[in-house]
Amino acid sequence: MSGFFGAVWWFIVTLGVLVTFHEFGHYWVARRCGVKVLKFSVGFGRPLWSRMGADGTRYQIAMIPLGGYVQFLDEREGEVTPAEIQQSFNRQPVFKRIAIVAAGPIANLLLCLGLFWLAFVIGWPGTAPILGPPSGIAAESGLLEGDRILFVAGEPTATWDQAVTPLAFAATDHRAVTLTVESATGQRSDKVLRLDRLAADFDQTDPLGAIGVTFGAGSEALIINVMPDSVAAGKLQAGDRVVSIDGRAIRNWADIPKLVKASAPGQALDVEIERAGAISHYSLVPRDVQIEGKPRRLLGIATGPKVVLTQYGPIDAAAASLAATRKQSREMLGFIARLITGKASSKNLSGAIGIAQVAQAEANQGLSRLLALMATLSLTLCIMNLLPIPVLDGGHLLYYLIELVSGRPVGERVLIAGQYAGLLVLAGLICLAFYNDLVRIFS
Numbered sequence: 001m002s003g004f005f006g007a008v009w010w011f012i013v014t015l016g017v018l019v020t021f022h023e024f025g026h027y028w029v030a031r032r033c034g035v036k037v038l039k040f041s042v043g044f045g046r047p048l049w050s051r052m053g054a055d056g057t058r059y060q061i062a063m064i065p066l067g068g069y070v071q072f073l074d075e076r077e078g079e080v081t082p083a084e085i086q087q088s089f090n091r092q093p094v095f096k097r098i099a100i101v102a103a104g105p106i107a108n109l110l111l112c113l114g115l116f117w118l119a120f121v122i123g124w125p126g127t128a129p130i131l132g133p134p135s136g137i138a139a140e141s142g143l144l145e146g147d148r149i150l151f152v153a154g155e156p157t158a159t160w161d162q163a164v165t166p167l168a169f170a171a172t173d174h175r176a177v178t179l180t181v182e183s184a185t186g187q188r189s190d191k192v193l194r195l196d197r198l199a200a201d202f203d204q205t206d207p208l209g210a211i212g213v214t215f216g217a218g219s220e221a222l223i224i225n226v227m228p229d230s231v232a233a234g235k236l237q238a239g240d241r242v243v244s245i246d247g248r249a250i251r252n253w254a255d256i257p258k259l260v261k262a263s264a265p266g267q268a269l270d271v272e273i274e275r276a277g278a279i280s281h282y283s284l285v286p287r288d289v290q291i292e293g294k295p296r297r298l299l300g301i302a303t304g305p306k307v308v309l310t311q312y313g314p315i316d317a318a319a320a321s322l323a324a325t326r327k328q329s330r331e332m333l334g335f336i337a338r339l340i341t342g343k344a345s346s347k348n349l350s351g352a353i354g355i356a357q358v359a360q361a362e363a364n365q366g367l368s369r370l371l372a373l374m375a376t377l378s379l380t381l382c383i384m385n386l387l388p389i390p391v392l393d394g395g396h397l398l399y400y401l402i403e404l405v406s407g408r409p410v411g412e413r414v415l416i417a418g419q420y421a422g423l424l425v426l427a428g429l430i431c432l433a434f435y436n437d438l439v440r441i442f443s
Contacts, residue, residue: 010363011356012065014370016042018108018378019068022385025107026070026100031055033096036087039071066352072100094400101396108382109325115375116321122368123311126159127215131181136212137198141191145216146184153177159308160215165331168207171195172344204345205440221253223273223301230300235282236273242303243272243279253303260286261297271299328376332383351433354440390415390422 020042027040036056041047043062050060062068072089073080080088089097129149131138149163150156153170157163170177170193179191193211202210221242226232242250245259246269263269268283286297312320338344350358355377362369386394395418399410410418 007356007360010359010370011352014355014359014374014377015065017374018111018381019043019065021107021111021378022104022381023068023070025103025105027057028107029103030070030072030089030100033092033100034087035089035092035096035100036073036084037070038073039069041070042068044068094403098397098400101393101400104393105382105385108378108385112325112375112378112382113321115371115378116324117314117317119368119371119375120310120312120317120320120324121314122371123309124368124372125307125309125366126161128308129157129160129163130216132214132216134212134214136210137193137195138212141179141193142189143179143181143191143213144183147181148183149179149181150188151178151180158310164208167193167211167213168204169331169334169338171198171202171207171211172204172338174198174200205347221250221256221303222307223303225302227300227302230298231284231287232282232300235284236271236299236301237275240273240275243274244270245272246270256299256301256303260299263297265297269299324375325379328379329383332380336383336387346432347436347439349429349433349436351430351437353434353437389425390418391426392422395422 023040023042027037030037038056039058039060041060041062043060043065044067045063047060047062050058052058071077073084073087074089075085076090085091089100092100131143131145131147131149133145134143152163152166155162155166157166167177174196176196177193179193180188181191182188195211198210204210208214223236223238223240223242225238226236242253242256244250245256246263248255248259250256250259260269263286265288266285268285271282271284273280273282284299286299289296289298310320335344335348339346339348359370359373362373385392386397388394388398390396390399399415399418403409
């Protein structure tokens with residue numbers, strides 16, 4: 001599923017799972033604490049589906065898929081019969097209220113761990129961090145095209161996913177960082193990126209571009225897919241490495257379409273491939289076709305750089321899941337701190353549109369990529385909800401901690417003022433993220 005409707009679909013699926021787990025955390029602990037739950041809603045607004053459960057809770061899926069809520073029995077929100085007064089949320093001891101409110105973010109944390117574990121067991125594909133032609137600071141540091149990044153500041157980087165974030169943070173902090181790289185000939189060396197020399201106003205939406213780092217194609221051109229009924233069908237296979245075409249060595253996968261395009265109409269090409277260590281030659285005549293009104297000359301193969309598969313057994317995957325969650329927690333908290341202090345640009349914030357686009361892109365790359373994204377978003381939901389902003393879980397927890405210290409609940413006027421302030425902050429962040437999404441689309 002692709003295009004606009006594909007993005008909408010994956011957004012609904014992704015956010016629906018995260019919101020359901022979050023609200024179920026509140027619901028489950030509330031029921032264990034003896035609080036009556038009036039409504040469990042995934043989404044806001046008009047219900048699309050609704051039913052009353054045997055437990056007296058109304059379960060519903062609502063029209064606007066941007067969140068959800070659990071409504072408890074509460075004397076502050078309506079009349080409560082004497083028979084049910086002990087099931088009212090506001091009558092619970094402060095420790096129970098803390099447990100109920102904290103359960104939502106904790107559910108997201110547990111979901112994050114579970115999703116990362118499943119992604120690692122299935123196998124998490126990524127692209128090897130091989131550099132393209134460097135420029136600017138990257139070139140000045142001695143980095144070369146074809147270098148593979150092994151470590152960033154001592155942290156191992158098997159894929160680009162693992163290399164980008166520490167580089168972006170070092171750039172944001174204007175901090176020199178050491179890269180351990182392996183050249184195309186297999187030699188290891190350390191290179192110091194003098195990111196303290198970056199311009200103060202560099203474009204934080206493209207930190208790698210500001211550094212002068214580009215994604216390289218890699219030294220291997222692997223066949224990812226062979227199109228049915230193409231000239232390559234029945235001859236070439238997914239996993240084959242293209243060694244040369246008409247005697248011209250293939251440096252990387254991007255060379256293939258250039259050589260095919262440059263061939264004469266009807267010319268047979270000698271395609272040399274490596275399969276399971278053995279070399280084979282195939283004579284293929286590219287087919288001339290029209291794609292979206294434009295002439296194309298194709299072999300009918302999809303090629304790309306070598307994919308690095310990060311995969312573990314069930315036990316090791318649990319340790320890897322904990323490590324990934326811990327690492328991403330540090331990165332998210334670091335980003336929030338940089339955002340508050342002004343080091344990080346607010347242009348890096350993304351909203352619903354950005355999430356939809358990324359969810360679709362990751363889903364297209366495979367189940368494990370989508371699971372890993374959902375794990376990251378679940379952790380984001382956990383951390384964001386724990387921020388001490390009124391209307392969020394963290395704001396309520398702050399009120400309950402004040403109640404624990406002072407011995408009495410926070411006053412009604414303070415609660416109302418906090419609600420308005422929290423809504424204002426939240427609305428501002430949502431609008432800013434939405435604006436950033438639109439700018440990215442139209443630019």
